[in-house]
Amino acid sequence: MNALLEPFRYGFMVDAMIAGAAVGAVCAVLSCYLVLKGWSLMGDAISHAVLPGIVIAYVIGLPLAVGAFLSGLFCAVATGFIKANSRVKEDTVMGVVFTGLFAFGLVLFTKVKSDLHLDHILFGNILGLEPGDLRNMLVAGGVTLAIILGLRRDLLLFCFDPAQARAIGLRTKLLYYLLLSLLAMTIVVSLKAVGIILVVAMLVTPGCIAYLLADRFDRMLAVAVTSAVGSSLAGVYVSFFLNASTAACIVLAQALVFGVVLAFAPKHGLLALRRRLPGAS
Amino acid sequence: MIEFLLTPFQYDYMVKAILVSGLIGGVCAFLSCFITLKGWSLMGDALSHSVVPGVAVAYALGWPFAAGAFGTGLLAAVGMAFVKTRTRLREDAVIGVVFTAFFALGLFLISLNPSSVDLRTIIFGNILAIADPDILQIAIISGITLAVLGLKWRDLLLFCFDVNQARALGLNVTALHYTLLTLLAATAVAALQTVGACLVVAMLVTPGATAYLLTDRFGRMIGLAVGMGVGTSLAGAYASYFFDGSTGGCIVTLQSLLFVLALVFAPKHGLRAARARLKGGARPPDAPASPENGETRPETGFQRGGGA
Numbered sequence: 325m326n327a328l329l330e331p332f333r334y335g336f337m338v339d340a341m342i343a344g345a346a347v348g349a350v351c352a353v354l355s356c357y358l359v360l361k362g363w364s365l366m367g368d369a370i371s372h373a374v375l376p377g378i379v380i381a382y383v384i385g386l387p388l389a390v391g392a393f394l395s396g397l398f399c400a401v402a403t404g405f406i407k408a409n410s411r412v413k414e415d416t417v418m419g420v421v422f423t424g425l426f427a428f429g430l431v432l433f434t435k436v437k438s439d440l441h442l443d444h445i446l447f448g449n450i451l452g453l454e455p456g457d458l459r460n461m462l463v464a465g466g467v468t469l470a471i472i473l474g475l476r477r478d479l480l481l482f483c484f485d486p487a488q489a490r491a492i493g494l495r496t497k498l499l500y501y502l503l504l505s506l507l508a509m510t511i512v513v514s515l516k517a518v519g520i521i522l523v524v525a526m527l528v529t530p531g532c533i534a535y536l537l538a539d540r541f542d543r544m545l546a547v548a549v550t551s552a553v554g555s556s557l558a559g560v561y562v563s564f565f566l567n568a569s570t571a572a573c574i575v576l577a578q579a580l581v582f583g584v585v586l587a588f589a590p591k592h593g594l595l596a597l598r599r600r601l602p603g604a605s
Numbered sequence: 606m607i608e609f610l611l612t613p614f615q616y617d618y619m620v621k622a623i624l625v626s627g628l629i630g631g632v633c634a635f636l637s638c639f640i641t642l643k644g645w646s647l648m649g650d651a652l653s654h655s656v657v658p659g660v661a662v663a664y665a666l667g668w669p670f671a672a673g674a675f676g677t678g679l680l681a682a683v684g685m686a687f688v689k690t691r692t693r694l695r696e697d698a699v700i701g702v703v704f705t706a707f708f709a710l711g712l713f714l715i716s717l718n719p720s721s722v723d724l725r726t727i728i729f730g731n732i733l734a735i736a737d738p739d740i741l742q743i744a745i746i747s748g749i750t751l752a753v754l755g756l757k758w759r760d761l762l763l764f765c766f767d768v769n770q771a772r773a774l775g776l777n778v779t780a781l782h783y784t785l786l787t788l789l790a791a792t793a794v795a796a797l798q799t800v801g802a803c804l805v806v807a808m809l810v811t812p813g814a815t816a817y818l819l820t821d822r823f824g825r826m827i828g829l830a831v832g833m834g835v836g837t838s839l840a841g842a843y844a845s846y847f848f849d850g851s852t853g854g855c856i857v858t859l860q861s862l863l864f865v866l867a868l869v870f871a872p873k874h875g876l877r878a879a880r881a882r883l884k885g886g887a888r889p890p891d892a893p894a895s896p897e898n899g900e901t902r903p904e905t906g907f908q909r910g911g912g913a
Contacts, residue, residue, distance in 0.1 A: 359694070364701040365647050372803065411874055412641070416814045419646035423807030424861030430729070430804075430854030446728065447712065521654075521728075521803070522712070525705030532698050569716035572709040579706035586688065594691055 331564040339458050340450045344556030344574060347517040348526060350465040352552035353472050354510050355531030356544050357503065361483040365415070366400065366504075367527035369422035371511045371520050373399030375429030378445060382438050389464075389512050396508035399425055448519035448571045450560065457516055464513045468506055479503060480541055518571040525575040526552065533582050536589040551581050613846040622732040625740055626842040626856065627835045629792075629799045630808060632747045634834025635754055636792050637813030638827050639785060643765040646810045647697070648682075648786075651704035653793040653805035655681030657711030657727055660797070664722035665714075671742040671794050678790035681707050708802075730801035730853045732842065739798060746795045750788050761785060762823055799838070800853030807857040808834070815864045818871040833863055 331337040358364055374392035381391025399422055406417045433442060441449070453461075472479065481489045482499040490496045507527075514523045534548035559574030566573070587594050613619040640649055656674035663673025681703055689699045715724050725731075754761070763771045764781040772778050789809070796805040816830035841856030848855055869876050 359698045362695050362697055364695070364697040365650075368647075368650065368701065406868060409876055409879065410818060410868060412814050412817060413644055413646075415644055415646040416641045416810055419650060419806050419810040420814050420861065420864050423804055423811065423857055424864070427804055427807065427854045427857030427861065430851050431848060431858050434849050434851040434854065443724075522705060522709055524701055525709065528698055528701035529705065532694055532702050535694060535698075536692060566717065569712050572712035572716060575705055575709035576713055579702070579709065582702055582706070586692065592693055597691060 331561055336451055336453070337560070337564060339453050340560045340570065341557050343450055343453055343458055343461055343517050344560045344570075345553045346462055346465045347514045348530070348552035348556035348574070349549050350469050350510055351514055351523070351526035352530035352534075352548040353469060353545060354506060355527050355529070355552075356534060356541070356548050357472075357479055357483050357531075358507070358527055359531030359535055360480075361503075363503075363507070364524075364528045364531075365418065367507060367511065368524040369403065369418045370396040370399055370504075370508055371515075371523045372422045373425040374508075374511065374515070374520065375426050375445065376432055377429075378440070379429055379432040379436055379438070382440060383436055388440075389460075392512045392515065393508050395425060395429075396511055397505060400504045400508065444519070445515065446519045446521055447569060448515065448517050448522070450517045450570050453516065461513055461516065464509065468509050468513065471502075472506060475499075475502070476545075518574060522571045522575050525578060529575075529578040529582055530555075533578070533585050536585050536592045539591070552578065555581055613843055616846075618733055619842075619846055621740070622735065622845075622852065623839055623842040625735060625743060626732055626799050626838040626852065628747055629743060629796050630812075630834040630836075630838025630856065631831050632750050632834075633792050633796050633805075633808035634812035634830040634832075635827060636750065636788055637809050637811070637834070638816065638823070638830050639754075639761055639765050639813075640789065640809055641813035641817055642762075643785070645785075645789065646806065647700060649789055649793060649809040650806035651685070651700045652678045652682060652790050653797065653802050653809075654704045655707035656790070656794055656797060657708050657802055658714055659711075660727050661711050661714040661718075661722055665718055669742055670739065671746060674794040674797060675790055677707060677711075678793060679787065682786050682790065726801075727797065728801050728803055729851065730797060730799050730804075732799045732852045733845070735798055743795045743798060746791050750791055750795075753784065753788060757781075757784065758827075799842075800856055804853045804857045807860060808838075811857070811860040811864050812837075815860070815867045818864075818867040818874045821873070833860070837863065 358367060374396045377391035377393070377395025378388050380395070381388045403414070403418050403421050406412065406421065407414045410417075412420075433440070478489070478494055478499060482494065482496055482503070486496050489499070510527070511523050514526060518526060530548040530552040533551045534544040537547050538544040555577035556574050559577040560570055562577070563570040563573040585593065590596060613623070640646060656678040659673035659675065659677030660670050663670045685699050685703045688694065688703065689696050692699075711727075712724070715722060723731075760771070760776055760781060761784070763774070763776065764778055764785070768778055771781070792809065793805050796808050800808055812830040812834040813826070815833055816826040819829055820826050837859040838856050841859045842852050844859075845852040845855040867875065872878060
């Protein structure tokens with residue numbers, strides 16, 4: 325029993341759990357919109373694209389988060405611009421833009437002497453949070469969450485049916501950029517916890533889990549947040565005993581939940597599907 | 606000055622790295638023409654991340670890295686297809702869930718057993734320290750890929766352009782689908798050594814996209830793409846000598862620069878050409894229709910409903 329409670333005796337473990345749960349919750353809320361809108365891989369693109377922003381912000385002395393946010397947003401806007409003004413397909417444009425930015429960031433990183441740790445940017449450093457980090461994360465996460473929940477009806481309509489949203493007088497262009505900004509902001513908040521490469525999992529998997537379980541959006545939000553917070557807590561906790569990468573453990577916990585839900589979801593799961601098929605034929 | 610510029614060639618490992626990069630750049634560029642037409646760009650990204658657990662296991666057990674990587678890459682592809690056909694989730698979401706799970710598994714395995722393999726080697730490649738057996742594996746993969754593409758390129762082209770037409774002509778589209786997927790996984794494995802898991806997708810997309818802006822004929826598109834792929838890889842590997850080793854970063858940055866140049870200055874499909882046409886009072890050209898049948902287009906992109 326004592327051994328099981330041991331992680332809670334360390335301040336950094338408790339901090340990591342709080343941070344993981346907070347980041348998980350914010351990402352999960354956003355993931356419901358992304359999954360509906362079909363923007364899952366936009367999260368992947370933006371998250372890679374923050375790298376040059378971080379390095380440049382370091383060089384000119386801006387807060388790293390600001391640089392990361394701006395270059396993430398730049399990636400999204402550039403993708404939209406090139407898509408609209410050339411004949412190249414959107415998925416291709418996205419691939420070209422984010423890898424270009426990531427590669428540029430990498431070259432910059434090797435040329436700029438800094439005390440940044442590339443490993444921490446790539447995989448997060450949730451066990452080594454500094455005192456201010458957790459507070460910043462909670463504040464930024466809280467603001468993001470408040471905006472999303474405050475505008476959740478508008479955003480939902482925008483994701484489901486932009487034409488309808490425009491018809492009833494919503495400013496869809498504004499919502500488009502708002503959702504992009506929220507996405508970039510969430511990614512920046514999550515970087516310290518799970519890093520560039522795995523943040524996309526936090527932004528996709530909970531939404532998918534919830535989409536398989538719930539048919540109503542409110543319920544979908546609740547399921548996504550619950551599964552994400554649970555996975556974060558479990559992942560951080562387990563990583564203590566396995567001495568394994570914390571970010572990887574969180575994402576694997578989510579993947580495990582997804583696997584179980586995929587098989588057993590009452591209505592949209594594989595087993596339910598199989599049961600329905602013989603009856604239907 | 607000349608002497609300074611020639612220093613990279615005095616080192617055996619640099620010459621080796623430059624040549625191997627050129628080979629991989631060429632093979633990837635060839636394939637990228639098909640991938641960009643088919644709309645599979647993000648599949649390339651997903652597969653290149655999915656090979657990581659295979660590499661980790663292969664290194665830990667002393668197998669050839671290509672075998673492990675190829676195995677998990679294909680496993681991920683099959684897993685994505687399975688989940689996608691059986692659930693109501695969109696394809697882009699399924700890709701996101703599956704490849705991050707694989708990548709996390711790889712990271713997990715490496716963090717349990719950090720001594721067996723260097724994570725950075727996988728993420729960023731390490732062409733400067735490539736071992737001879739690895740070069741052999743890459744050469745074999747490249748040879749097979751080039752042979753298959755060379756023999757089957759007409760069938761694959763039709764498959765990428767118009768699946769229904771290909772089926773109507775009696776081609777085995779399922780076989781072609783898996784052929785292309787296998788080639789994609791194989792080249793992703795080869796490119797892993799040069800540019801690493803994060804940037805493989807650039808090698809598999811950017812040359813094709815750049816060439817697509819420059820020409821309307823597929824034969825010429827392949828030629829241009831391969832030329833750019835080989836050129837940027839040789840130059841990037843060479844430049845990385847002066848940039849302390851981020852070979853992948855240098856190669857992909859060069860490729861992106863070429864793309865930007867083509868985007869702005871391409872004679873027919875560039876931004877300037879489009880603007881000149883508008884100014885000349887000519888009717889703006891209709892947005893060129895995507896060459897591919899709507900039915901086969903994966904829902905990877907976002908729908909820009911009312912957006913920018």
